[in-house]
Amino acid sequence: MAPGNKQNRSSARTPSLGTPGITAPKGFRAAGGTCGIKVSGNPDLTLIVADGPCAAAGVFTRNKVAGAPVIVNRRHLKRGRARAIVCNSGNSNSATGQQGIDNAIEMARMVARPLGFDPHEVLMNSTGVIGRQLPMDKIGRGIATLVNRLDRGPKADADAARGIMTTDLVPKSAHRSLRIGGKIIQLAGICKGSGMIAPNMATMLAFLTTDAAISPATLQKALSAASAASFNRISVDQHTSPSDTVLILASGAAGNAEISAGGKEFDAFLEGLTDLSKDLAYQIVKDGEGATKVFRVRVLNARNEKDADAIGRAVVDSPLVKTAVHGGDPNWGRITTAAGYANAKVDPERMSLDVGEIRVFERGAPLPLKKREQNKLNRVMKQKEITFTLDMGLGKASVEWLGCDLSREYITINADYTT
Amino acid sequence: MAPGNKQNRSSARTPSLGTPGITAPKGFRAAGGTCGIKVSGNPDLTLIVADGPCAAAGVFTRNKVAGAPVIVNRRHLKRGRARAIVCNSGNSNSATGQQGIDNAIEMARMVARPLGFDPHEVLMNSTGVIGRQLPMDKIGRGIATLVNRLDRGPKADADAARGIMTTDLVPKSAHRSLRIGGKIIQLAGICKGSGMIAPNMATMLAFLTTDAAISPATLQKALSAASAASFNRISVDQHTSPSDTVLILASGAAGNAEISAGGKEFDAFLEGLTDLSKDLAYQIVKDGEGATKVFRVRVLNARNEKDADAIGRAVVDSPLVKTAVHGGDPNWGRITTAAGYANAKVDPERMSLDVGEIRVFERGAPLPLKKREQNKLNRVMKQKEITFTLDMGLGKASVEWLGCDLSREYITINADYTT
Numbered sequence: 112m113a114p115g116n117k118q119n120r121s122s123a124r125t126p127s128l129g130t131p132g133i134t135a136p137k138g139f140r141a142a143g144g145t146c147g148i149k150v151s152g153n154p155d156l157t158l159i160v161a162d163g164p165c166a167a168a169g170v171f172t173r174n175k176v177a178g179a180p181v182i183v184n185r186r187h188l189k190r191g192r193a194r195a196i197v198c199n200s201g202n203s204n205s206a207t208g209q210q211g212i213d214n215a216i217e218m219a220r221m222v223a224r225p226l227g228f229d230p231h232e233v234l235m236n237s238t239g240v241i242g243r244q245l246p247m248d249k250i251g252r253g254i255a256t257l258v259n260r261l262d263r264g265p266k267a268d269a270d271a272a273r274g275i276m277t278t279d280l281v282p283k284s285a286h287r288s289l290r291i292g293g294k295i296i297q298l299a300g301i302c303k304g305s306g307m308i309a310p311n312m313a314t315m316l317a318f319l320t321t322d323a324a325i326s327p328a329t330l331q332k333a334l335s336a337a338s339a340a341s342f343n344r345i346s347v348d349q350h351t352s353p354s355d356t357v358l359i360l361a362s363g364a365a366g367n368a369e370i371s372a373g374g375k376e377f378d379a380f381l382e383g384l385t386d387l388s389k390d391l392a393y394q395i396v397k398d399g400e401g402a403t404k405v406f407r408v409r410v411l412n413a414r415n416e417k418d419a420d421a422i423g424r425a426v427v428d429s430p431l432v433k434t435a436v437h438g439g440d441p442n443w444g445r446i447t448t449a450a451g452y453a454n455a456k457v458d459p460e461r462m463s464l465d466v467g468e469i470r471v472f473e474r475g476a477p478l479p480l481k482k483r484e485q486n487k488l489n490r491v492m493k494q495k496e497i498t499f500t501l502d503m504g505l506g507k508a509s510v511e512w513l514g515c516d517l518s519r520e521y522i523t524i525n526a527d528y529t530t
Numbered sequence: 531m532a533p534g535n536k537q538n539r540s541s542a543r544t545p546s547l548g549t550p551g552i553t554a555p556k557g558f559r560a561a562g563g564t565c566g567i568k569v570s571g572n573p574d575l576t577l578i579v580a581d582g583p584c585a586a587a588g589v590f591t592r593n594k595v596a597g598a599p600v601i602v603n604r605r606h607l608k609r610g611r612a613r614a615i616v617c618n619s620g621n622s623n624s625a626t627g628q629q630g631i632d633n634a635i636e637m638a639r640m641v642a643r644p645l646g647f648d649p650h651e652v653l654m655n656s657t658g659v660i661g662r663q664l665p666m667d668k669i670g671r672g673i674a675t676l677v678n679r680l681d682r683g684p685k686a687d688a689d690a691a692r693g694i695m696t697t698d699l700v701p702k703s704a705h706r707s708l709r710i711g712g713k714i715i716q717l718a719g720i721c722k723g724s725g726m727i728a729p730n731m732a733t734m735l736a737f738l739t740t741d742a743a744i745s746p747a748t749l750q751k752a753l754s755a756a757s758a759a760s761f762n763r764i765s766v767d768q769h770t771s772p773s774d775t776v777l778i779l780a781s782g783a784a785g786n787a788e789i790s791a792g793g794k795e796f797d798a799f800l801e802g803l804t805d806l807s808k809d810l811a812y813q814i815v816k817d818g819e820g821a822t823k824v825f826r827v828r829v830l831n832a833r834n835e836k837d838a839d840a841i842g843r844a845v846v847d848s849p850l851v852k853t854a855v856h857g858g859d860p861n862w863g864r865i866t867t868a869a870g871y872a873n874a875k876v877d878p879e880r881m882s883l884d885v886g887e888i889r890v891f892e893r894g895a896p897l898p899l900k901k902r903e904q905n906k907l908n909r910v911m912k913q914k915e916i917t918f919t920l921d922m923g924l925g926k927a928s929v930e931w932l933g934c935d936l937s938r939e940y941i942t943i944n945a946d947y948t949t
Contacts, residue, residue, distance in 0.1 A: 174870040174871045176869065176870030176881075206895065208894045209894075209895070241867070242862070242896040243896075431944060435945065438944070438945030444624070444659075448771065451595030451596075457594040471661075474627070476628070519941050522941070523938075525854070526854065526856040526857030526937075
């Protein structure tokens with residue numbers, strides 16, 4: 112698909128996301144729109160603002176060449192409080208040196224000033240081409256406009272989800288309701304996935320809101336655990352962006368007694384947050400650059416969680432596994448051998464592999480398949496979603512990773528780009 | 531390119547390789563031919579035999595799901611002596627359990643019996659589709675034929691280089707002459723690279739011969755060091771095969787005084803062996819599946835060699851870097867950020883990046899390029915061979931990695947495969 116098609120799809124005027132969005136939890140307003148960074152004229156700016164002070168937490172890229180907003184956000188989150196998230200798309204703010212840091216701080220001021228906030232209460236994000244300084248004039252005018260358009264409801268939710276998109280084909284949003292301590296708690300999130308209109312970096316951004324009352328430290332604990340089980344177990348193309356960010360604001364407007372770490376309420380909150388995060392993570396993989404299929408790698412009974420993650424990641428990152436999934440080729444030896452080169456304890460004699468529900472490998476050797484099973488295997492591999500289950504037989508750690516196939520379209524998006 | 535074209539190219543009747551081949555060092559004969567494993571009728575069997583006992587050494591895959599020949603060869607090499615290398619292509623012998631081990635041992639017997647060798651003096655290799663048992667009847671008849679055709683010279687060299695090919699488009703061979711202790715020492719090698727006619731596994735095999743006199747332990751030391759600097763610093767698609775193998779036989783027929791570890795003679799031998807191995811490694815990358823371009827990643831002044839390797843490997847494995855190279859896109863942020871997610875110490879403030887001879891990034895920020903430099907940068911990125919130089923500014927370790935671009939053709943080879 113040509114970039115032109117993409118842009119048309121992403122700017123289509125579908126006002127609603129179909130589900131409650133980022134302003135569904137009590138105490139939040141949002142807006143999104145076009146400030147002129149993208150040549151296409153597509154939406155490129157999103158603002159999420161809380162009515163009052165919020166507990167805030169973040170999870171950031173482990174890339175050592177981190178983007179300027181990541182560096183500044185880490186500082187702003189030290190007090191565990193924030194009340195606004197701003198994000199521009201079309202231009203990243205990484206590999207930009209001191210001026211990039213200054214621009215990120217200026218972006219915080221642009222939001223804080225008209226709203227009467229302290230700049231430290233604003234969290235910034237920029238996604239797009241790297242190594243170029245942000246067009247601060249356009250961003251400044253855009254923020255001024257969005258501040259006046261802050262609203263709740265389906266239109267604000269949809270605009271916010273669109274303003275952060277890059278090569279995403281569809282806006283991504285999720286919502287959950289839970290009952291905690293007799294009160295209804297809402298959780299919502301928007302995210303963007305892989306790639307740029309001028310393709311560059313598969314940056315992952317997710318912004319979450321909740322009306323739960325929860326302390327900053329407890330919120331951070333929950334966000335770290337939920338992200339580890341969701342956003343950190345997906346891979347489109349293994350290239351960890353310098354800008355990857357997950358942020359959450361908790362308004363406390365639901366009126367529950369403050370959730371503290373360790374209790375039953377915390378478990379329920381964490382479960383809901385993890386479920387929401389997995390939903391968003393799935394949407395990112397499904398809409399990965401050039402992706403036509405999603406596959407799950409369940410790693411069971413590894414020696415420990417670190418090993419399970421190394422094995423899951425080796426399989427979802429293998430170009431040979433990704434192309435086999437793309438072509439619907441039941442070439443399962445690529446999966447067992449990817450497990451074999453993971454930095455983890457692997458004993459082929461104890462390992463088994465199921466493709467869908469068909470066992471193909473057990474104790475170091477292939478299982479002879481009857482004609483009927485072979486046909487079933489071929490059918491499973493043609494599905495849009497495939498599950499591979501590797502039982503390592505070495506311990507009790509189990510994880511699930513999500514990956515997408517590797518298609519010619521991925522190459523088109525990332526190579527055939529006229530500078 | 532359709533598989534048909536490939537097969538035509540690989541079976542083309544060009545009798546000579548253009549350079550002296552695997553039988554150039556004194557004391558070796560070789561043969562290659564078709565035994566009927568490949569449906570295409572292309573060559574699929576190679577035999578290299580020494581006139582007398584040889585010192586022998588090997589470097590093997592680190593994949594924990596190792597192929598049967600790897601398991602048996604490790605055993606055979608314990609005594610440091612061997613005198614034959616046999617290799618079939620078209621069918622791997624991995625993920626094949628106990629029967630695979632038995633077949634590898636039987637393959638050794640098939641070579642040893644007519645030649646009057648001990649089976650432990652034979653080293654076996656199988657490359658191709660995995661999870662299927664070898665057709666031992668075909669291999670047996672093929673070996674019997676090749677034993678009678680063993681010869682020296684251009685035709686034997688070319689046949690041997692062809693019998694190990696899978697999706698390789700061209701046979702790969704290299705040769706070096708050195709003077710050590712007043713004697714001419716010859717080194718030669720053949721290798722195969724990435725992929726299969728029925729594509730499956732990017733197995734790398736290299737077989738080397740030399741007429742140097744050298745003890746097994748010293749030979750192993752030289753081979754390990756030479757491989758680390760060559761075959762272990764290339765990546766086509768990061769999927770470490772369960773069958774990767776480098777083997778060397780040293781006949782001692784050159785008449786030099788035995789090379790011992792640590793001396794000046796050892797240094798000269800190691801330098802020659804490393805140079806030969808780098809030549810072969812380069813040929814593998816250049817002929818990588820779907821590759822149209824080769825790029826070098828020079829990592830300078832890393833904290834230590836482990837860090838330098840982690841950085842080099844992260845860059846050559848990044849699909850975003852590989853597609854940028856493919857498209858000739860001067861998107862250098864993909865290189866600095868790949869370095870940033872490597873498992874190594876990286877400080878963007880001390881790092882610089884040159885594309886060809888153009889510095890684009892220094893001390894955490896992009897360098898402003900004049901129009902003329904920008905044009906030059908665009909031209910460099912369009913070249914068939916590109917060098918990226920990352921100076922980490924953290925220590926004294928420097929390495930060089932080789933990678934190839936990622937093209938639609940890679941996807942075609944590996945996905946569109948009818949089982």
